Amino acid sequence: AANWKMNKTPTETKTFGAELRRILPKGRWCEIVLCMPAICIPAGVKALRDTRVSIGAENMYYETYGAYTGEISAPMLVDAGVKYVILGHSERRAMGETDGDINKKLIAALEAGLTPILCVGESLEQRKSGITFEHITMQLKQDFQNIPPEQLRRIVVAYEPIWAIGTGKTASAEQAQEVCEGIRAVIRKIYGARPARAVSILYGGSMNAKNCAGLLAQPDIDGGLIGGASLKPDFGQIVNA
Ligand code: PEP
Numbered sequence: 001a002a003n004w005k006m007n008k009t010p011t012e013t014k015t016f017g018a019e020l021r022r023i024l025p026k027g028r029w030c031e032i033v034l035c036m037p038a039i040c041i042p043a044g045v046k047a048l049r050d051t052r053v054s055i056g057a058e059n060m061y062y063e064t065y066g067a068y069t070g071e072i073s074a075p076m077l078v079d080a081g082v083k084y085v086i087l088g089h090s091e092r093r094a095m096g097e098t099d100g101d102i103n104k105k106l107i108a109a110l111e112a113g114l115t116p117i118l119c120v121g122e123s124l125e126q127r128k129s130g131i132t133f134e135h136i137t138m139q140l141k142q143d144f145q146n147i148p149p150e151q152l153r154r155i156v157v158a159y160e161p162i163w164a165i166g167t168g169k170t171a172s173a174e175q176a177q178e179v180c181e182g183i184r185a186v187i188r189k190i191y192g193a194r195p196a197r198a199v200s201i202l203y204g205g206s207m208n209a210k211n212c213a214g215l216l217a218q219p220d221i222d223g224g225l226i227g228g229a230s231l232k233p234d235f236g237q238i239v240n241a
Contacts, residue, residue, distance in 0.1 A: 001033040001034075001035060001056065001084065001086075001117060001158075001224070001225050001226065002033065002226050002227075002230030002235055003035045003058065003086060003204070003225055003226065003227045004034070004035065004036045004037065004058070004227075004230060004231060005037075005058065005091070005227060006037060007037075007231055008036065008037065009040070010039060010040050010043040011043070013036060013040040013043040013044050013047060014043050014047050016233075017044060017046075017048050018047060019233045020034075020048070020053065020233065020236055021047075021048070021051060023233055023236035023237075023240075024052075024053070024236050024240075030223065030239065031052075031223075032052055032053045032054065033054045033055070033056045033083070033084045033117075034048070034053060034054075034055055034056065034230070035056035035058050035084065035085075035086050036055065036057075036058070037058065038057060038058075038072055038077075041057065041077070041080050041082060042081075045080065045082075054083040054084055055081060055082050055083065055084075056082060056083065056085055056086060056117065057077050057082050057084070057085045058085075058086050058089070059072075059085070059086065059087070059089070060072055060073060060074050060077055060085050060087075060108070060109065061073055061105070061108075062101070062104035062105045062108040063108075064108070073112075074108045074109050074111070074112030074114055075112050077112070077114060078112050078113055078114060082114065083114065083115060084114065084115045084116070085109050085115075085116055085117065086116075086117045086119065086225075087102055087105045087109065087116045087117065087119070088102040088105075088118050088119045088120065088139075089119045089160070090121060090160060090162045090165060091165075099138075099139055099142035099143055100142070102118070102142075102143050103143050103146070103147075106118060106143060106144075106147060107147065110154060115154055115156060117157075117158050117225065118156070118157050118158065119158045119204070119225070120136050120157065120160070120183070121159055121160040121162050121165075121204075122135045122161055122162065122163075123162045123163065124162070124163035127161065127163065132179060133182050136159070136179065136182065136183060136186070137182075137186050140157075140183065140186050140187070140190075141190070149192065149194075149195045152187070152191050152195045152199065153198045153199060156199070156200045156201075156202060157187075157199060157201050158202040158203070159176065159179050159183055159201060159202070159203055159204070160203075160204040160205050161175075161176075161179070161205050164204075164205025164206050165204065165205050165206070166206070166227060166228060167205075168206050169205075169206060170205055170206040170207065170211050170215070171205055173214040173215050173217070176203045176215055176221060177218035177220055177221060180201045180203060180218065180220035180221050181219075181220040183201055184196050184199070184201060184220050187199055200223060201222050202221070202222065202223045202224055202225045203215050203218075203221045203223075203224055203225070204227070206227075206229075207225075207226050207229060207238065208226075208228075208229040208234070208238070209229065209237040209238055209241065212224060212238045212241045213241050226238060
């Protein structure tokens with residue numbers, strides 16, 4: 001899954017879509033998602049129609065409609081052709097989004113038929129203090145409040161250590177595997193073995209065409225959430241890896 005963040009115009013989205021179409025011949029066996037700014041979504045949907053690439057949003061609001069100036073709801077995204085939505089990205093948490101908000105957004109996204117990509121992860125201070133697992137367990141427990149097991153299977157979880165996002169400092173394959181295994185264990189504890197096996201867990205944090213193979217080979221890492229490296233066509237190389 002690509003996370004473009006606040007990059008690319010609708011015109012650039014059209015060009016990227018045409019380039020990506022040419023270099024994705026082998027991506028048949030995996031899901032490919034481009035999460036893009038809301039204004040690029042119509043161009044993205046059009047440029048990648050009839051391919052295996054789904055379009056995702058980077059955020060949404062939990063209410064369906066009403067007096068929420070500037071917000072976009074889950075049914076609006078669905079109507080525009082969106083299949084996935086990133087929720088709880090650390091950049092949005094840093095802007096004040098709480099686990100309570102993220103929980104409401106998860107419920108609204110699932111109700112509308114979207115697949116949420118829920119981001120969790122620790123800061124450098126939390127890692128240094130040895131509270132990575134405690135922090136991520138707390139995030140998962142709060143974000144999953146009132147979400148039943150049959151819905152849990154439809155959520156993708158992305159482990160994104162904040163210290164690795166956009167910094168060029170990737171977590172080692174062992175560090176990433178250790179936390180992703182821990183995330184699966186938390187899900188097993190709350191929901192049982194089947195949902196824990198079924199849930200997709202992504203790693204995100206400076207993943208690129210060079211380092212992706214080692215990370216993706218880990219047993220509990222099912223894919224990647226890719227920021228900087230998804231803006232160039234070598235995103236196609238990561239998909240093929
Ligand atoms: C992200 O923002 O989700 C991300 C993983 O960014 P980057 O790949 O640039 O570290």
